[in-house]
Amino acid sequence: MVVDSGAFDGDDDEDDLDALLGAAPPLRTATRKPSSLTQDVREAFAPHGVLSHAADQFRERGGQTEMALAVARTIESGGELVVEAGTGVGKTFSYLVPALLSGERVLLSTATKTLQDQLFGRDLPRLVDALKLPVRTALLKGRASYLCLHRLDLARHDTSPERGSLRTLAKIEQWSKATRTGDLAELPGLDERSPLIPLITSTRDNCLGAQCPQFKPCHVNLARREALAADVVVINHHLFFADLAVRESGMAELLPSVRVVVFDEAHQLNETGVQFLGVQFGTGQALDFARDVLAAGLQHARGLADWTQRVAAVERAARELRLAAGQQWPGAKLRWAGEAPEGLAAAPWQGALNELQQAFEDAGEALATVSEISPDFIRLHERAEQLAERAGRFAQPCALGSVRWVDVGTQLRLIESPLDIAEAVRTRVLKKGASDVDSSGRAWIFTSATLGDDPQLRWFTEPCGLTDAEVLRVQSPFDYAQQASLYVPRAFPRPNDPSHGAQVARLAARGAALLGGKTLVLTTTLRALRTIGDALRQQLDHLDGARRPEVLVQGELPKRVLMDRFRAGDGQGEAGCVLVASASFWEGFDAPGDALQFVVIDKLPFPPPNDPLVEARSQRLEAEGRNAFGDYSLPEAAVALKQGAGRLIRRETDVGVLAICDTRLVTMGYGRRLISALPPMRRLESEADFDAALEALMP
Template sequence: RGRWLVALVGIAGASLFFGESVSTSQLLELARDTRAEAVINAKDFKALPEAAERMAKTARDLRLVFREENVRLSAAQIDERAAFAPALGTVLDALRELAGVLETQAGRSEGLEKCWQRSLDLVARIERWQKPDQPDRVRWAEVYTQALALNVTPLSVADIFRRQMEDNPRAWIFTSATLAVGGDFGHYCGELGLAGAETAQWGSPFNYGEQALLYAPENMPEPSAPTYAEAVARTAWPLIKACRGGVFVLCTSLRAMKRIHELIEDKLSAYDPDRPLLMQGQATRSELLERHRAAGNAVLVASQSFWEGVDVRGDALQLVIIDKLPFAPPDDPVLSARIEHMKREGRNAFMDYQLPHAVISMKQGAGRLIRDERDHGVLVVCDPRLIDKHYGKTIWRSLPPMRRTRSEAVAVQFLESLGG
């Protein structure tokens, strides 16, 4: 007891955990909570809710500096926005003012004390974000529809994680179905600093050869082709028609997700208007999953949020279609910084980082299909690079040992045999 620690640690999750973030959502939540506390515990001190509202306005104005949404920007791209630095400075001034006002009232309630501590923490986070880039970290921002997050992410977590383990001397066990790349744990161990770790791999309890079929369609255009989304929708349609259970269409970008959803909607509205068609963003993830399971034959078109951590069993999910191999976009600020960092170390960023990450993401997406011994279904990988490129073989070998085909007729027949 107390000597074992079982961990499910993803590399991307570890980078975020050991990084730091401050968002306009956090600022607005602080303003809201401060006003609520003021109503109850500082009614006689009007300066407090007024300071909270001023800070909230600066946070909303900071978000409005960016016209885009659902994008990631590097620090250099952010610096190109002339209005950003003054807007962030205004936020910091208003936040410091609020912290000062909160300090005078913190003794009146535990809630006001907590708001004061939160304000100090947010001031410190913004000040650290403003510091110039360090060699081992990257500053970047993510712009959402209604929020902006400023992030600092370590380029490598190996040393940080190793120190965490040294500070907690015990047996550490890392377990997941997606740690290995082609049976090799080297990438995972290297990224987390697990030098000398003992590794083992056990076969799946699922009979993939009987339960599932992997279909790699022929004659697909290159993923960079302008009409690639149309080709994915064309490939998906006969399979969706043949499938009487539920369907996931997993996309690698929000733009592709919206376009593929639009194309499927056109077909489905004419062929089977009563069949539910869902898209990520129409409701929360849990609400969409609940509706998908309840319908039994729904088609869900989604992006990154549904590639992992989603469990739909039985006939409610018989078909998973993946549009592209899940390589992170090359203009992603964190990936770009890591590539440059690895080049300086004389490493091959594609083979050492981008490909292993794509393999792990692909295994996570493919893992949505078969969740227990009674599940059956078809996994479709539309991207021709799975077959045509030499690195595709690494991904191909890492996928579950399903029966494999390049024939649409075989895939349709398999789906029709499942019922639903």
């Protein structure tokens, strides 16, 4: 497992939508006989069927049709279908075609906002046009993706220097007058890391709801209305679970007549779900609350309460909690099984939590006295109560069946999380054992290119509560033995050797120099990312300017810029790029064609054993009499390894070499299991074979 806070796009949508949950408009209804859907799907995928007009160079693929027919059968009969569809199968069309032809109302959930945009902007329109269906589609993201007109107005009148670039704010204001959707993805050049974004978007905490002066033209509300009127709605996993965490009935409360639900890139479901189904509380939240109280108090109720004193109390208590954590490595995760996290004194820690709770309660009392003056105070009072409740919760023992820890950085994040989403999926999504008529007959489709390394895909089905689902595995149509080679260097430092990173950089530089870039280096840690990136630049520095590949390192530029620059490759006749990346680049990074021909993985991506969530999951398995390494750590590594290796071959014409710089793959018994999880690439047994394979790729 590769852990990175940036692996997901971070949609946050936990607001109360009661005002939007009235009767939905009449929907397109299915008129076909249920038994005809599989036949229609079979005809659509035939060599001269409608899909031959919808996709460039379409040709019938047995695996794609097999998956589409399985989806059609599930739609007809209801139930759960889990499909692992190897790269190149064409799984998007395999679930879209039967879903569209069914005439049912459909909810499509993807892993990221980027995939949402691709599905909504490219794949869906193409198919709807080819199938000639009167289908209304809608794109729905979390509120953090939309411009908040009220917050923009507040940012416009705030002259604090930390509020971000005035030039960027001016561009946003100009764009805000022309945009219809308010989707920030439309705004070219806006860095997703910009500190301005939190100031011009809303959260559940600071949204004023129906009391907002901009409620009527609100972009979030517009997107919700369009979703309520649509036949096919594209959301993402973050939005689904954020909604589920706030309302027991989940997305079915927003879209009560949905009968077909598809989760694409479903391998991310469990890790996404536990983020939202747990509880989080942090000193950053406290400081944001204090800032908003001071701004609203001085603007709307100056002199009616001592706002400076109330805010200072919150800030002081947050600072004391941070000090109670002591000096820790940035990024440290402190286990928390007793009264205080490991290594911390209980009395100062509990005292700081109690002081913070009291500061929120005192601020809440002051806000209650001015609640009639402005809707801002009503929402701030609710926030004060919620934050006080969370501070109180973390002063109590951890909930049964959950794990608790503290993430340490400039600020502290206190986290209590379930170990998986199995119970929530069974009881609140699938509603197993419930007498809910609305949930009966619904079809649930879960698909990804990587869902496990065993026939039953237990890595995915067990933590997701899908052990009773039908399971289908469809192999990739690619000829990996002809298209790709696998090299595991035998004479190589062990992964924990201090020289390992430098040797990985040397091997990557060797390939990049021969190929003129076209190299992706995937690391398992941020420390290795920096080490290998620096060493690569030194290794390639001796090459001529025109022949020297550009070394791109994750974190130095926005992710979108890195991907676009790498894909551009040597299109200008110059050397291509070497990209060194971690975490989120192990999946979702697509560079087909000649831009990428060499992938280097620094070491086997086992889950970090000192991570509190990993540790708790392992302990649970051991308590059940199972083997934590064989039943958890090894499958986690196999899935992550498959994801990383999957970056190499994206089309039937792609060719390349994969190098995994971890000798355990060939010296340890479990290495055979990991190799068998990879695509069946040709093995390179010697350094000479490796050099020959690279030279064969040279332009």
